[in-house]
Amino acid sequence: MAVEETLPPVGVHGMGHKIRRKEDMRFLVGKGTYVDDIKLPNMVYLAFVRSPYAHARIKKINVEKAKSIPGVIDIITGEELEKAGLAWIPTLMGDKMMVLPTEKVVFQGQEVVAVIAEDKYAAWDAVNQIEVDYEPLEPVIDPKKALEPNSPIVRPDKNSNLVFRWEAGNKELTEKIFKEADIVVSQDFYYQRLHVAYMEPVGCIAHYDPVSGKLTLWMTTQAPHVVRTVFSLVTKIPENKIRIISPDIGGGFGGKVYVYPGYVVAAYAAIKLGRPVKWINTRSEDMKSTAFARDFHIHGELAAKKDGTILGLRIKVISDHGAFYGDANPSKFPAGLFSICTGAYDIKAAYVEVTGAYTNKPAGGIAYRCSFRVTEAAYTIERLVDILAHELGMDPAELRLKNFIPPEKFPYKSALGWTYDSGNYPAALKKAMEKIGYYELRKEQEEKRKRGELMGIGISTFVEIVGAGPADLFDIVGIKMFESAEIRIHPTGKVIARFGTRAQGQGHETTYAQIISEILGIPVEDIIIEEGDTDTCPYGLGTYASRSTPTAGAAAAVSARKILDKAKKIAAHLLEAREEDIVFEKGKFYVKGYPDKYKTIQEVALAAYTNPPPNIEAGLEAVTYYNPPNMTFPFGAYICVVDIDKGTGQVKVRRFVAVDDCGNIINPVIVDGQIMGALTMGFGTSFMEEIRYDENGNIFGGSFAEYLIPTAVETPKWELDKTVTPSPHHPLGAKGVGESATVGSPAAFVNAVVDALWHLGVKHIDMPIWPWKVWKVLREKGVAS
Ligand code: MCN
Ligand code: CUM
Structure with missing residues (x-):
């Protein structure tokens, strides 16, 4: 690859331009920052004992041998989490899920006991020394049999294996039409269970600052804001004292929307021990236990x-x-x-x-x-x-x-x-x-x-x-599925724009910049896009279901147009003309009929801070929470x-x-x-x-x-x-x-x-x-x- 081919783009590159991805440079030279790249002083490591059984009662957990391994700091079981009210947490679908089990395990590979140690080697040594005494139970594997009345029950807190029954459409009319049809074809299909196999397994680092009372989590999540809200509701930590940062993500593909037990245990341990805790799944742990x-x-x-x-x-x-x-x-x-x-x-x-x-x-x-x-x-x-x-x-x-x-x-x-x-x-x-x-x-x-x-x-x-999606139909845990974009233009015409979405490889740093460039005529290299930090980005529902362009892309366009409206007023002031007579083209404002006498968007940006019209607030920025129709x-x-x-x-x-x-x-x-x-x-x-x-x-x-x-x-x-x-x-x-x-x-x-x-x-x-x-x-x- 020639050097110039890897350089960031230069110029105004709006919609339809085949520009190379702005983010690729740091990835190509190995300078991306993934969760596992982050190292904090005094950090400790978390690893899990996982269940060898799909369904078994836990009779006894013996941690004595593991405790004596040098470097082992703490061992956390479901019983301890239960006392903290964290053995179970709500799922995004209104169900509950175990963080660590107290009575029985419900799938092979399930997290059973957490070990915290000075380094990951000690943690894994301890994992291998923990003895869990199981009484195997009859497993429920076939979902059809699971729904039969005599099936063993998967969940300790339920009396049936039925999750939901849902229907759509007109049953009677469909039956009538089927009766009248010349031909009916039918077929059984099994769409098999899959694992997404992204490059980077899931993980997090939890850091608690006892002085400010702030919990910061670097997390492989596609939806940082929603996770923050759920965390706050579950832990009762005020939401403004939780900061979730999704740094670079090595592929998500939907597998990183979930709230995993590792996130919760790491946060709990970080608060308990007063030290940052890192948890990163191994590849096969990931394949066995993630969504x-x-x-x-x-x-x-x-x-x-x-x-x-x-x-x-x-x-x-x-x-x-x-x-x-x-x-x-x-x-x-x-x-x-x-x-x-x-x-x-x-x-x-x-x-x-x-x-x-x-x-x-x-x-x-x-x-x-x-x-x-x-x-x-x-x-x-x-x-x-x-x-x-x-x-x-x-x-x-x-x-x-x-x-x-x-x-x-x-x-x-x-x-x-x-x-x-x-x-x-x-x-x-x-x-x-x-x-x-x-x-x-x-x-x-x-x-x-x-x-x-x-x-x-x-x-x-x-x-x-x-x-997803229109607010009347679409919400996640009650939060409407709008999406946000905040654009700020600095006095020198450089831009920072922040979003509630979080790319995992899709190239948002480039395409969102192109949207803003298209509308405001500012070169893409002058536009920095930020996502994935709940302290700085406007609230958003995240990146999944190919929603970013339809929702956040739309929000970016609306915010850019709001800015353009204000910029036109400022340009009219600078050009001493009426706003209706101002024409905007390729980053330049001029009075209709006089294209040579223009003010650039950058000059207008400077004026927004140095010489705004008397009846207009200083600054040039906009935020939009877009509800798709x-x-x-x-x-x-x-x-x-x-x-x-x-x-x-x-x-x-x-x-x-x-x-x-x-x-x-x-x-x-x-x-x-x-x-x-x-x-x-x-x-x-x-x-x-x-x-x-x-x-x-x-x-x-x-x-x-x-x-x-x-x-x-x-x-x-x-x-x-x-x-x-x-x-x-x-x-x-x-x-x-x-x-x-x-x-x-x-x-x-x-x-x-x-x-x-x-x-x-x-x-x-x-x-x-x-x-x-x-x-x-x-x-x-x-x-x-
Ligand atoms: N795009 C565009 N013009 C359009 C539509 C999209 O230029 N008309 C660009 C977008 O600006 C964005 C990319 O194409 O840079 C994908 O946009 P979009 O279809 O809106 O999807 P999202 O950005 O919301 O990405 C989510 C989607 C999902 S749900 C999965 S799963 C998946 C996928 O993206 N996971 C990925 N692609 C992936 N690609 C990588 N590299 N890594 C993943 O984890
Ligand atoms: Cu269904 S996978 Mo994508 O929506 O993150």
């Missing part, structure tokens, strides 16, 4: 006419939540935004029912680029549509084109109640078909099939729903071509074309990067990744030896393109994009595999499509070579 994704057992049905017109959709889901209901959904949506499952199609009637179950596994559910379970929704509808096409003997592309919501029908109200802001689905699909040479590929496939070769083409035309509905059309090896069952992704539409784009390179990363995660989901449990609740997939993630070797070459359908209600016409490709791509991969095998009588294979699964099918069908 998982998916784990949806889906039964889907689609009703249609003979000619392929889709009439109705019916879906029943059992969702496995592990031992605590610890999703991070908006509170009115227990199954997230799964009700976007009618997708891109104009469907008259739909009904969805989701039942949540407790099992002896770790908690989670909302993670891994899911947009609050839009992953599961898009997968279900896109698989069902493909199955319908095959059952009817219709081309899957033609069937989609026939059933798309027509572009002229937007804003479109879906059968499950969402008002789609804008979309043009035929345009995206046609573009993808053209780019990949769809009809030629179909011909090739036909010829190959005659020769017994297995080739498949898979389509997915998904719809996303991001930007609606969600944004990004979409895309993906087409995948696979070849299957009949000897090994290996699926080779030959081509993958992704046409995405996220409305107006702020930074095209960042968006491409987001899409490529998300496609790679969709690929991993489809072909490699799964967390599984045996009947005793032993984890399979608790390390990278068993949990396979794609490397550069496996990852296909992505071919990207786009259409642009702006959001009509977003101040910049932008929609979110961070999760689109993980939402949309698994269906394309699986559809391609099934398309290659349908003529053999194969209707479905559950992800991950490992070679042995395909090989087994090929053997059963008598075609394995």
Whole structure:
């Protein structure tokens, strides 16, 4: 890489500029600051004894040997936390979760005892010397069995394993439509449990200052303000005496929204011991105990006419939540935004029912680029549509084109109640078909099939729903899901802007600066973006569910426009003209008709402090708490071509074309990067990744030896393109994009595999499509070579 290519951008680079990320320089030279990089004087280390059992009563904990290890300072059990009122804490979904257990453990890998020592080696030595006497209990592993009346109960504080039952849509109308339909297709899908495998495991440092009474926590969190509020409510420490700092984060992907026991124990220990406490998960601890994704057992049905017109959709889901209901959904949506499952199609009637179950596994559910379970929704509808096409003997592309919501029908109200802001689905699909040479590929496939070769083409035309969200519907623990942006322009025209969101690799320091640059004409290198410090940033709900652009991006635009309004008044004063006559263009203010006699935004900024008009306050800054009027509905059309090896069952992704539409784009390179990363995660989901449990609740997939993630070797070459359908209600016409490709791509991969095998009588294979699964099918069908 040439040196100039790594240098920060120079100049006014508003929307649509492909500038390199401002934050990359510090990452590329190894100067990022992650939690584990922070070292405080007198700091001690925390490590956990974890449960070997999925479900067991704790009979006795013997810490004597561990205590005598040199360097061990303290050992904390659930009993001690109980006395402090901290053995259980509330989850973001109104449930409770154990910090440390007092009676029994409820999943393998659960934190049982905490050790604090002078260094991490002593802490781990002590962990290995603590003896916990367990009485194994029958574990609850299958969520369907968990809901049966005779099942053992997971939770000591509940008398059933039912987490919730939730429904959406019109059940009667859907049933009627299903009865009248010519054809009904149905299929069971298991969307497997996943771990997000970010680069940096979760962790924190807790520091308590007894003089000021202030608790400071450096924490790997995507939502620092909400965590501060929850911490304050739980500990009764005044909220202004808690400071949460999310420093650089090495990937979050939803796994860092949760409040982990380690955060709570570290804070408790820091106050108790008067010394800073650091806790960092090891990789396999992370895989065994942090928030998982998916784990949806889906039964889907689609009703249609003979000619392929889709009439109705019916879906029943059992969702496995592990031992605590610890999703991070908006509170009115227990199954997230799964009700976007009618997708891109104009469907008259739909009904969805989701039942949540407790099992002896770790908690989670909302993670891994899911947009609050839009992953599961898009997968279900896109698989069902493909199955319908095959059952009817219709081309899957033609069937989609026939059933798309027509572009002229937007804003479109879906059968499950969402008002789609804008979309043009035929345009995206046609573009993808053209780019990949769809009809030629179909011909090739036909010829190959005659020769017994297995080739498949898979389509997915998904719809996303991001930007949570409008205050009437969206809140987390009661806090409305607005988002904030504060912009301050200093006298010399340099800018600092602060946000309630917190990037974990998405590039906000660049794209937020571009938004401000676009509106105010200030060069991006003059704009510093700060996120993740609750003492300095305005309150915000955080970065997840691809909400930052739809909400904080909008707040930045509104704040910048407020500043521009004031700047115009100041410019009018400086130019001795009426405000109505002032024109603003590319960072310059002038009187209409006299473009040569101008004042720059920097001169106006100086005047805001040195020479403001008599009737106007000094200073040039603005803050906005933006309440989005609606969600944004990004979409895309993906087409995948696979070849299957009949000897090994290996699926080779030959081509993958992704046409995405996220409305107006702020930074095209960042968006491409987001899409490529998300496609790679969709690929991993489809072909490699799964967390599984045996009947005793032993984890399979608790390390990278068993949990396979794609490397550069496996990852296909992505071919990207786009259409642009702006959001009509977003101040910049932008929609979110961070999760689109993980939402949309698994269906394309699986559809391609099934398309290659349908003529053999194969209707479905559950992800991950490992070679042995395909090989087994090929053997059963008598075609394995
Ligand atoms: N963007 C843009 N133009 C648009 C839309 C987005 O230039 N029309 C840019 C944004 O300005 C931002 C990035 O694309 O820099 C992603 O924006 P957005 O879609 O608003 O998503 P968020 O910033 O809210 O990021 C969250 C999203 C989620 S929920 C997961 S999960 C995920 C993802 O981002 N986790 C990531 N992408 C990730 N990328 C990295 N490197 N690391 C993670 O942990
Ligand atoms: Cu669902 S993963 Mo993202 O919303 O942080």
